[in-house]
Amino acid sequence: MNTDPIRPGQTPAEEPTGRTTSRPADPPTPIGEGLAPVEDRLRSALDADARSIAPGDRLAAILTDAHSGPGAAAGSASNRHHRWVLPAAAAAAAVLVAGTVWAVNRPPSQTPLVIGASTAVGTPEPTPSAARSSAATSVPTQTAPRPSAPSATSTPAPPTKSAGSPVTASASVPVYYLGPVVGASGPLRLFREFVAAQVPSPAVPSGNALAALRLAMGPVPAGSRYHSAWTGVTAEAVTRGERLITVRLSKGTQDASPLATEQLVWTVQAALGAALPVRFELADGGTEVSPGHAASSTYTRPADPVAVLDQVAPIWVDEPARGADVPAGRPLTVKGVASTFEANVEWELLRDGRRVDSGFTTAAEAAPARATYRFTTKKPLASGTYTLRVFESSAKDGSIAAEQTLVVTAR
Amino acid sequence: MPAGQLSASGSSEAPGPSELPTDPDAAVTVLYEAHWHRLVRLAWLLLRDQLAAEDVVQDAFVATHRSWSSIRDSGRVVGYLQTAVVNGCRSVQRHSVVVDRQNAREAAAADAPGRGSHGSAETQVLRSAERDAVLRALRTLPERQREVLVLRYYSDLSEAQIAQALEISPGAVKTHAHRGLTALRRTVELLELS
Incomplete structure (x- = not known):
């Protein structure tokens, strides 16, 4: 454990020599004198950066997921578990599935365009119908x-050492x-x-x-x-x-x-x-x-x-992107950011103006904080064009307090 | 207490198999209490996307649960989790990320709560330009160097443990660490000048 983070103000000259004594059996690589200040800065930067997030609680999702079996489809377990456990578990399953698809569909060569791999975030290249x-x-x-530079590969990259980045x-x-x-x-x-x-x-x-x-x-x-x-x-x-x-x-x-x-x-x-x-x-x-x-x-x-909150809308949708193609035959995972009363986020999926699926979830924090939410539709999407609507309705009178809508196409 | 021992031993190699419950639910619960936060933060340092980091670590726990008896018998429980997390992060970067998501991630770092420069007042204070510069430089390093440095200076793993987690030789760990630090030194020297 990193129990001894360097305080931000600590100078490299104060580097205690005893740090390595609490390490496990084999000693760390001897690093040249000149690198010690780098080690200190890196250690404290990583420590601070790691603390900048507060991991959400997923124990219930892990246990649900573990019991649903590797082959279980995201929506199939819906009757057995508490409703609030499901979105995360189902989404995780969907991520696994989607990851596999990406891996399979990914062109083997370095290709400058991300067509086909961009289902989750980007919109595809324009096609006559899009x-x-x-x-x-x-x-x-x-x-x-x-x-x-032209998109040809001959241009020398800036001196980053990331070999193989396309x-x-x-x-x-x-x-x-x-x-x-x-x-x-x-x-x-x-x-x-x-x-x-x-x-x-x-x-x-x-x-x-x-x-x-x-x-x-x-x-x-x-x-x-x-x-x-x-x-x-x-x-x-x-x-x-x-x-x-x-x-x-x-x-x-x-x-x-x-x-x-x-x-x-x-x-x-x-x-x-x-x-x-x-x-x-x-x-x-x-x-x-x-x-x-x-x-x-x-x-x-x-x-x-x-x-x-005076500047940004309460509900954003990050994924899928507006106009994106999403895989047909499986539920749709939606991610975004919301700042709503009691963190409530409602959603519905419309096809030809008729509601075909709906539900609600909660963001990680309630207004005025902004926090991420995610949900997975209950049913797999048949091929077709859908309007996704994510919204907040007023607890008082049910009127819509905030919304975001976008169209996606399941193929 | 198994939980206490686990968190005290942190990322170091593990409690004997007899210290962890045989029931996978109970074992995963104990492991979760002891390691969830730290592993998510490890994944965050590698991915810079909190949701993706949580997904990866969740998958690692699910995998641990599903193969619990053999993992428990191997006696390398925490090491297994770490390896699964590092591999999971790499696979996210290879497959789902593309350039696209990397970019979304950068944006998210500025936008989402708890994700970087635009955070609470507290976050703002804690974060210095210097730290940002070091982290930015870290992100430009090749994947292996970055993994080695994060495991070494965040997770405080020994060389042998890093070698095991990354499935590379201890000599390679040494080389990656040295090259990575040398590259970062340039950034730090610039900071000291200013």
Whole structure:
């Protein structure tokens, strides 16, 4: 056990020599003097990072799963167990099954596109019948801020040592959209989706971030309730510095949606995986990013959960992606993030406007916290197109308090 | 008490078979109490996706349950769990991740609660730019080096235990550790300059 984490402030010079004495029988590799400070920093970074998560409780799911047998289908055990045990166990089984399929379907060669392997997150490449994903894949990369390499494999990769990592041209990027929390009108909040995009290859974070911004600013996905606040504005570059993210836009927007600037801030921070402050540069010399948002200011997402709730929608769906193809013949596993009263998350699956399956689950934490949820549909999906609706209904009068809907196709 | 001994011995090799119940439900419950959190955190360090980490460790426990009598007889219970978790993480990265999910994961690190830079106020304070830099550098290392470093400096495994968990030779563990640390040294030196 790592019972002696280095305190954050401890300097390498204070490294106690007794650390190794509590180790098990064989001593660790002698590491050159010069590496001791590295060991200390790594140990304390890993320790802190490990503590940043709170593992959920899955004992019941493990026992349920263990007893359901390796061949048991996800939905078959539903009558024997407590309802709240099932989603996790069933989802785990589905993950196992899905993992196997990925392994089988995965093309053996290094292929730059993730077609067919992207069922869980990304949307597939556009096909004539999948018009709704065309917006996602049409992002131009020619004006990327770095020399954007062609997707051929001849370009030398940056000096990472990750041997065997495939050259990529398609990735799923996080995109925040502005949309009403319920129905077609009302105050707009941010919805995060993972969207397939073409990105420079070899992949660089700023390339992904630029692709994400362009999706956020482009036409909204077909069938969504989203609002586009950036018509006519182009994202030109993203630069990540040590302490600041800089986003260069062709100009500001006139759209008065209060969260238009925040939409870009959340998107670029997510795509870079860093909650650094964001500064905007306007190529036309304008002074406002969006009405009321001065270009001279820096912006960041709020940290306080209540302030977060004022900006983001209570219910997000991460998987499956909007418009994704999902495997027919098995239940659908859905994952997302919610911030709802008593953590309640309800769902229904509609086919041709008729409800074919429904249920509820709970997120790991209740509002104002945001926490992950997951569920698996009770029945396997027959081939066809489905509308998935995840929502929160008011305990008082049953009215819908928040929702997210998307269409998937089971094949 | 088996549970006490298990958590006290941590990741080191294991309680004698006689210390763990023969009933798989009881045994898995004891093992879960002692090791669930630490193994999920280990998987998190390798995957950076909490749900995926929990899935992998759950699978490892389920597998342990299903083959309990032979695993118990082998006397290498915790080692079995660790190996299953590391292999499970690798398989998630190979198969489901693709570039796609890696990317989703990076985003999740910024977005989801308890998953990184955008967390509670407490998380914000604990996390320093320095730590982020070290972890980022760790993520650029080849898989084996990363696994060796995480098992060594998070799980505090000995060289022999790492060799066993990864099913490689102790010499290879040494090499991976040294190369990984040397690569990280560059990052740390930069930090010290600033």
